[in-house]
Amino acid sequence: MILDSKIPEGSLAEKWSKHKFNLKLVNPANKRKYTIIVVGTGLAGASAAASLAELGYNVKAFCFQDSSRRAHSIAAQGGINAAKNYRNDGDSVQRLFYDTIKGGDYRAREGNVYRLAEVSVNIIDQCVAQGVPFAREYGGLLDTRSFGGAQVSRTFYAKGQTGQQLLLGAYSVLSRQINEGKVTMYDRHEMLDLVVVDGKAQGIVTRNLVSGELETHAGHAVLLCTGGYGNVFYLSTNAMGCNTTAIWRAHKKGAFFGNPCYTQIHPTCIPVTGDHQSKLTLMSESLRNDGRVWVPKTKEMSARLRKGELKAKDIKEEDRDYFLERKYPSFGNLVPRDVASRNAKEAVDDGRGVGSSGVAVFLDFADAIKRLGKDTIEAKYGNLFDMYYQITDENPYEQPMRIYPAVHYTMGGLWVDYNLQTTIPGLFALGECNFSDHGANRLGASALMQGLADGYFVIPATVGDYLANIGPKPVDENHPAFAETKKEVEDRITKFLSLKGTKTVDEYHRELGKIMWEYCGMARTEEGLIKAKGLIHELKEEFWKNVIVVGKNEELNQSLEKAGRVADFIELGELMVDDALHRKESCGGHFRVESQTEEGEAKRDDENFAYVAAWQYAGDNQPEVLHKENLVFENVKLTQRSYK
Amino acid sequence: MSGNMNLTLKVWRQKNAGDKGGFVTYKAEQISPDMSFLEMLDVVNEGLVKKGEDPIYFDHDCREGICGMCSLYINGRAHGPKRAITTCQLHMRSFKDGETITIEPWRAAAFPVIKDLAVDRSSFDRIQQAGGYVSVNTGGVPDANTIPIPKVIADEAFNSATCIQCGACVAACKNASAMLFVSAKISQLALLPQGQAERYQRVQAMVAQMDAEGFGNCTNTGACEVECPKEISLTNIARMNRDYFTSKFLKEE
Ligand SMILES: Cc1cc2nc3c(=O)[nH]c(=O)nc-3n(C[C@H](O)[C@H](O)[C@H](O)COP(=O)(O)OP(=O)(O)OC[C@H]3O[C@@H](n4cnc5c(N)ncnc54)[C@H](O)[C@@H]3O)c2cc1C
Numbered sequence: 028m029i030l031d032s033k034i035p036e037g038s039l040a041e042k043w044s045k046h047k048f049n050l051k052l053v054n055p056a057n058k059r060k061y062t063i064i065v066v067g068t069g070l071a072g073a074s075a076a077a078s079l080a081e082l083g084y085n086v087k088a089f090c091f092q093d094s095s096r097r098a099h100s101i102a103a104q105g106g107i108n109a110a111k112n113y114r115n116d117g118d119s120v121q122r123l124f125y126d127t128i129k130g131g132d133y134r135a136r137e138g139n140v141y142r143l144a145e146v147s148v149n150i151i152d153q154c155v156a157q158g159v160p161f162a163r164e165y166g167g168l169l170d171t172r173s174f175g176g177a178q179v180s181r182t183f184y185a186k187g188q189t190g191q192q193l194l195l196g197a198y199s200v201l202s203r204q205i206n207e208g209k210v211t212m213y214d215r216h217e218m219l220d221l222v223v224v225d226g227k228a229q230g231i232v233t234r235n236l237v238s239g240e241l242e243t244h245a246g247h248a249v250l251l252c253t254g255g256y257g258n259v260f261y262l263s264t265n266a267m268g269c270n271t272t273a274i275w276r277a278h279k280k281g282a283f284f285g286n287p288c289y290t291q292i293h294p295t296c297i298p299v300t301g302d303h304q305s306k307l308t309l310m311s312e313s314l315r316n317d318g319r320v321w322v323p324k325t326k327e328m329s330a331r332l333r334k335g336e337l338k339a340k341d342i343k344e345e346d347r348d349y350f351l352e353r354k355y356p357s358f359g360n361l362v363p364r365d366v367a368s369r370n371a372k373e374a375v376d377d378g379r380g381v382g383s384s385g386v387a388v389f390l391d392f393a394d395a396i397k398r399l400g401k402d403t404i405e406a407k408y409g410n411l412f413d414m415y416y417q418i419t420d421e422n423p424y425e426q427p428m429r430i431y432p433a434v435h436y437t438m439g440g441l442w443v444d445y446n447l448q449t450t451i452p453g454l455f456a457l458g459e460c461n462f463s464d465h466g467a468n469r470l471g472a473s474a475l476m477q478g479l480a481d482g483y484f485v486i487p488a489t490v491g492d493y494l495a496n497i498g499p500k501p502v503d504e505n506h507p508a509f510a511e512t513k514k515e516v517e518d519r520i521t522k523f524l525s526l527k528g529t530k531t532v533d534e535y536h537r538e539l540g541k542i543m544w545e546y547c548g549m550a551r552t553e554e555g556l557i558k559a560k561g562l563i564h565e566l567k568e569e570f571w572k573n574v575i576v577v578g579k580n581e582e583l584n585q586s587l588e589k590a591g592r593v594a595d596f597i598e599l600g601e602l603m604v605d606d607a608l609h610r611k612e613s614c615g616g617h618f619r620v621e622s623q624t625e626e627g628e629a630k631r632d633d634e635n636f637a638y639v640a641a642w643q644y645a646g647d648n649q650p651e652v653l654h655k656e657n658l659v660f661e662n663v664k665l666t667q668r669s670y671k
Numbered sequence: 672m673s674g675n676m677n678l679t680l681k682v683w684r685q686k687n688a689g690d691k692g693g694f695v696t697y698k699a700e701q702i703s704p705d706m707s708f709l710e711m712l713d714v715v716n717e718g719l720v721k722k723g724e725d726p727i728y729f730d731h732d733c734r735e736g737i738c739g740m741c742s743l744y745i746n747g748r749a750h751g752p753k754r755a756i757t758t759c760q761l762h763m764r765s766f767k768d769g770e771t772i773t774i775e776p777w778r779a780a781a782f783p784v785i786k787d788l789a790v791d792r793s794s795f796d797r798i799q800q801a802g803g804y805v806s807v808n809t810g811g812v813p814d815a816n817t818i819p820i821p822k823v824i825a826d827e828a829f830n831s832a833t834c835i836q837c838g839a840c841v842a843a844c845k846n847a848s849a850m851l852f853v854s855a856k857i858s859q860l861a862l863l864p865q866g867q868a869e870r871y872q873r874v875q876a877m878v879a880q881m882d883a884e885g886f887g888n889c890t891n892t893g894a895c896e897v898e899c900p901k902e903i904s905l906t907n908i909a910r911m912n913r914d915y916f917t918s919k920f921l922k923e924e
């Protein structure tokens with residue numbers, strides 16, 4: 028099968044407008060004859076559901092939380108990029124495009140990324156019109172900051188809670204459509220499978236999480252907006268409920284999975300304190316603007332620190348190794364996320380980690396406080412320092428923070444074409460759950476931008492073309508595919524409840540996480556990945572024999588909910604390992620130890636790997652089939668990233 | 672890492688909305704002071720599942736104080752003993768070894784219990800649906816910098832907008848009033864130029880829905896402000912009341 032990305036012809040700047048002109052439109056009077064299913068109401072889903080309802084379509088929207096306002100997008104802190112060039116500092120659509128392609132280590136499509144940069148400017152206008160309270164300057168105009176090493180100031184923000192404010196904007200327009208009867212909202216509902224009729228996506232099976240009732244819902248198109256799968260690592264900065272079930276079920280029904288191994292590991296998170304740990308907390312990237320990262324020069328000194336015989340301040344300046352400043356004199360502490368993360372891991376692997384576990388490095392503000400004063404630091408980072416204190420009981424004004432990298436974002440996801448359509452006609456994927464525009468590494472503040480671009484501006488145009496082509500004939504919910512899919516879901520639940528094993532779902536999840544982190548985390552080797560494959564396979568076999576799921580289906584049953592999610596994570600983990608194994612180059616967040624420069628930096632192999640890996644499910648316990656979409660670069664020159 | 676704290680928990684268990692419910696006592700052993708409160712409950716639940724018993728149900732998701740999903744009335748306080756944080760941000764070092772901790776759901780007629788410690792807060796969503804928005808469609812809006820907004824006003828609107836819709840204000844209020852939540856939502860839009868066109872309709876629609884949901888009246892005890900994890904201020908209520916009276920007056924004219 029040839030993967031057709033459907034990138035329109037023409038110059039970059041014309042592609043999207045030409046394409047929109049060529050798309051078919053649905054007659055306004057016919058729109059109400061179509062029903063669109065939107066799974067997920069984060070930034071991508073809420074914006075899509077509201078915009079489609081405004082156009083006149085009937086929308087059924089689903090989320091597993093008790094309210095659509097709680098989707099994981101709410102937790103985003105830093106900000107959202109847009110090429111507004113309000114600062115007159117040389118920003119432009121072209122520059123945002125270029126930064127995103129380069130930041131993604133040349134593993135994303137030029138056409139998609141250019142469109143993303145192009146619509147970014149409309150997003151800010153839309154959010155402001157909704158009443159999103161972005162930060163402003165004294166003159167009353169919008170404030171921006173530079174973020175994640177960008178050389179221009181293009182990140183719009185709302186204190187440390189940009190995600191919440193953007194999501195509340197999308198939630199408000201969604202609420203209006205619910206009020207008008209154009210959107211029916213199903214909270215506390217989890218999609219457990221996709222219904223495919225004659226090769227087209229026509230519905231979903233959901234479980235009402237309160238009553239346990241299994242329901243089928245029919246629609247002319249299904250939009251998955253279900254977020255990222257970072258929780259395959261058990262510990263991540265994602266919310267507890269983030270999962271892969273919706274996209275994994277769709278994958279097993281025929282949607283190809285793009286670049287599953289591309290994971291972003293964020294360098295500045297609060298380190299793990301013990302086995303009880305349920306999630307990791309991100310400390311904003313902005314801290315690296317003033318904090319200096321270091322570990323002791325010698326193992327001996329680290330050992331004494333860990334035992335509590337020494338404190339950070341007892342270590343003299345000449346005995347400290349500011350390793351980022353030493354290795355990357357021009358970028359210093361501001362190197363990109365993947366580089367900062369990998370170097371912290373190297374220091375820890377070298378036995379020079381700090382904290383009682385030894386799995387952490389210092390992020391020190393002593394110099395910044397001396398230079399700028401405590402008040403300035405407090406004004407800039409006060410809420411982050413408080414958060415750190417709250418969690419660790421340590422005062423970062425007096426002693427350095429301890430940080431360590433944690434899984435944060437997944438660039439991989441369902442493969443989609445330029446219209447955001449997966450390989451199943453009628454099934455679309457938006458936001459973090461598609462394989463997206465970020466290539467092998469996402470830049471800070473670009474996920475919010477992509478989710479809203481997909482939902483507000485891309486899908487309203489592209490889904491219409493699909494709908495116009497299939498026509499408004501009602502979907503037949505009596506088609507046997509609905510009952511069959513529901514039966515499959517029922518059987519799986521019955522199976523879980525019948526196992527009555529000895530290990531909890533969380534125990535399996537933790538084990539999976541350890542395997543993934545150890546072998547498919549910040550540095551990956553062929554040997555390690557092969558080992559991981561075996562371990563995951565054993566884990567899967569054992570899980571299906573020995574997991575305990577208590578209670579029954581007809582109730583609010585968290586043990587059952589988690590079992591379904593972890594079963595899917597285990598299968599996804601296997602595919603991630605396969606993908607990481609086959610990609611013998613290093614690129615972006617994917618670092619293959621075998622592929623590095625003499626200086627120990629990531630080495631890309633454009634000759635052999637400048638493609639998107641799209642995996643096709645081939646049946647239980649069968650190896651998945653790899654399809655390649657070659658990436659063509661007509662506008663940018665491929666170079667090796669260097670931050671020396 | 673396990674720790675050295677041993678606690679007794681008195682937890683509200685209720686099978687579903689129809690069940691009467693009651694307290695059940697559990698032991699939480701070898702708890703580390705570095706655990707969060709919810710991680711302590713995870714440990715207890717893992718033990719229950721191992722014994723084949725039904726784990727304690729509580730709502731949570733982000734575990735960093737922003738989604739508003741977690742709740743819990745701990746020793747008679749919404750979100751526990753510390754100010755300005757949510758339950759998920761509470762750590763066990765705030766408790767003493769050997770302590771007995773009582774854990775209940777939010778109690779309010781408009782928040783029926785659905786299981787154990789989880790309640791149905793969809794009444795909040797319906798209040799928002801009644802008018803908590805600016806009626807703009809996607810596309811065709813002016814450039815974001817067309818309307819300058821003084822920083823003080825923008826900051827004030829932001830402060831109101833930080834509400835996480837958790838419902839602690841209702842749980843803390845002896846009348847189960849939702850005034851703090853509703854007024855925060857109304858204030859955000861009443862302060863901004865974008866919200867002016869529908870300002871008075873909005874306050875009427877949202878207050879009417881609040882009353883229809885069965886929330887109680889405000890008698891100015893201020894308990895809500897004390898327990899609000901985002902420190903939403905009572906001035907929001909004053910602002911809402913003013914707008915509400917103005918809207919009545921406008922209507923009569
Ligand atoms: C701590 C943190 C900070 C971040 N900060 C930033 C930042 O500053 N800037 C930035 O650009 N990005 C940031 N990101 C990334 C960004 O927040 C996410 O990538 C983005 O919000 C994802 O949005 P989404 O709409 O795709 O998915 P989500 O917001 O995750 O929404 C997923 C939705 O799908 C629903 N769902 C999932 N599965 C099912 C199912 N089976 N059935 C029914 N419903 C389902 C959920 O209920 C939810 O409504 C951050 C991420 C984290 C973790």
Ligand code: SF4
Pocket residue numbers: 833834835836837838839840841851852855898899900901902903
């Ligand atoms: S006002 Fe405060 S307590 Fe009430 S819902 Fe909002 S954040 Fe929660």
Ligand code: FES
Pocket residue numbers: 730731732733734735736737738739740741742757758759760
């Ligand atoms: S779990 Fe999100 S606020 Fe507590």
